[in-house]
Amino acid sequence: MENLNKTYQTIYKIYENFREQRAELASLPFTKLEPAILEDCAMKFQKEVKNLGAKKLKDPEKISPFVKLQKAVNGFNQSIPQIEQLDHPAVKERHW
DSSP: OHHHHHHHHHHHHHHHHHHHHHHHHHTSOGGGOOHHHHHHHHHHHHHHHHHIIIIIOSSGGGOHHHHHHHHHHHHHHHHHHHHHHHTSHHHHHHHO
16 A cells, blocks of 8 residues: 555656746747657657556556546647647748
């Protein structure tokens, strides 16, 4: 039971860091948002989630909070190409 609590605490700590970072990036004006920064952030959290799943968890797919964390991080990563497209000069000219 204590081991499971530690696992949940680790998952929640990663999620809190992810949420704070995402909120910080979301508060930036779009014109100052750099796709490279988003990619670095996404890679950092994907690496943390992957390491947690591979090294510390027996059956990560059976741990609901881990699955939700993984989905949140993957969703953020999948949104980066759309953000990059919005950063295109032709779009900026008309909309930003």
